[in-house]
Amino acid sequence: MAAILPRNSTRQADALRYGNIARLTNRITGVVIVGFVTVHVLVQAMVHSGWFGEAVARSQFLLDLQQVPLVHAILFFSIAFHTLWGMKLFLGDLGYVYHYKTSLFVVGGIASLFALREALRYVGL
Amino acid sequence: MNAMLKTITVKAEVSRFNPETDEKAHFETFEVTGIENMRVLDVIRSIYEHQAPDLAYQFACRIGRCGTCAVKVNGVPVLACQETCKPEMRIEPLTPFPVLRDLVIDRTEVEERYANLALVPHRDHEHEGQPEAVAPDLAHEICRLDSCLACMVCVSACPAVEERAFDGPAFMLKLRQLAIHPADNMDRLSQAKEGGLVECFGCDLCTQLCPADLSPAQAIRDFRNDLLFGR
Numbered sequence: 514m515a516a517i518l519p520r521n522s523t524r525q526a527d528a529l530r531y532g533n534i535a536r537l538t539n540r541i542t543g544v545v546i547v548g549f550v551t552v553h554v555l556v557q558a559m560v561h562s563g564w565f566g567e568a569v570a571r572s573q574f575l576l577d578l579q580q581v582p583l584v585h586a587i588l589f590f591s592i593a594f595h596t597l598w599g600m601k602l603f604l605g606d607l608g609y610v611y612h613y614k615t616s617l618f619v620v621g622g623i624a625s626l627f628a629l630r631e632a633l634r635y636v637g638l
Numbered sequence: 639m640n641a642m643l644k645t646i647t648v649k650a651e652v653s654r655f656n657p658e659t660d661e662k663a664h665f666e667t668f669e670v671t672g673i674e675n676m677r678v679l680d681v682i683r684s685i686y687e688h689q690a691p692d693l694a695y696q697f698a699c700r701i702g703r704c705g706t707c708a709v710k711v712n713g714v715p716v717l718a719c720q721e722t723c724k725p726e727m728r729i730e731p732l733t734p735f736p737v738l739r740d741l742v743i744d745r746t747e748v749e750e751r752y753a754n755l756a757l758v759p760h761r762d763h764e765h766e767g768q769p770e771a772v773a774p775d776l777a778h779e780i781c782r783l784d785s786c787l788a789c790m791v792c793v794s795a796c797p798a799v800e801e802r803a804f805d806g807p808a809f810m811l812k813l814r815q816l817a818i819h820p821a822d823n824m825d826r827l828s829q830a831k832e833g834g835l836v837e838c839f840g841c842d843l844c845t846q847l848c849p850a851d852l853s854p855a856q857a858i859r860d861f862r863n864d865l866l867f868g869r
Contacts, residue, residue, distance in 0.1 A: 522675065522677070522720060522721075522722050523716060523717070523720045523721050523722065523849070524721070524722055525714055525716050525721060525846075525847055526711040526712045526713075526714040526716055526721060526724065526727075527724070528714075528846070530714070530795075530843055530846065530847075531842075531846065532839075532841030532842040532843040532845075532846060533797065533841060533843055535841060536797060536839050536841040602840045605840060605859050606840075606859055606862040606863055606866060607863065607866070608859075608863055610856065610859065613841070613842035613845065613846065613855075
């Protein structure tokens with residue numbers, strides 16, 4: 514009878530690297546949040562303080578830009594994913610460990626629901 | 639060849655580097671025909687035996703126990719003796735280690751780091767009489783952590799090693815093994831902190847790719863838990 518080894522063959526080079534996907538998504542969503550907040554603060558400052566003259570203050574597109582549905586959907590996804598993934602990492606350090614694959618799907622799924630809700634709002638649903 | 643076994647022709651791009659003649663590594667393409675479930679190591683050996691007798695590579699046990707045959711296949715670090723071959727493969731040496739030649743990396747720094755960590759139980763006083771009693775569950779956990787192959791697959795896969803001052807998951811795992819050892823009194827948590835414990839991203843790539851089915855990420859989380867709550 515042949516010896517049975519604990520692991521006889523892997524297909525690791527075929528598999529998705531879930532941790533890397535989560536890490537990169539976490540990083541990208543973080544950049545999106547910081548970017549949006551920066552733009553939002555600057556726009557509000559320009560519109561309300563009149564730093565750049567009356568022309569800027571009257572520019573409706575600066576305000577409209579913040580109401581674009583796609584931007585909202587991306588922003589909501591980013592906030593939800595970044596927050597939940599951060600909590601997942603912190604909970605792991607506290608001793609509450611969740612499997613990396615399950616975590617990615619659950620956090621990504623919940624974050625997608627926020628984005629979907631926002632997207633549906635703008636199509637009247 | 640057994641008629642029941644399907645055959646496959648593999649196209650393998652193998653990284654070649656000879657420090658005496660090459661300034662940087664380049665890829666050479668080989669075709670190897672063999673049984674469908676042959677391993678990456680079988681492909682490399684076939685290339686060495688039939689097409690490129692000057693190809694440098696390493697292996698020893700062929701059963702996933704020694705960790706010396708670790709290479710990158712299509713960008714993912716694996717044990718060549720365990721990974722099933724693919725129709726198209728790009729085989730490279732492990733990063734970020736210096737390459738001696740072709741697929742062989744220089745493990746000098748790795749061995750030095752292991753030596754500097756003093757990975758044997760250190761006692762406060764001379765050992766007397768019977769060794770310390772170890773609870774069966776703890777003994778099992780220590781033995782499990784001891785099954786690390788030191789293949790450096792996790793270190794090669796780790797994004798924190800690439801970006802930050804982090805020694806790598808394998809070293810954290812070995813430190814954890816000693817940290818829970820009842821006969822060890824060295825401050826392993828401080829060693830782990832010096833090795834970049836807090837730099838880990840918590841992505842669990844090391845856990846996913848570990849050929850010994852260990853979880854260096856969990857060892858890091860346990861250390862961080864100690865850091866938060868004391869031990």
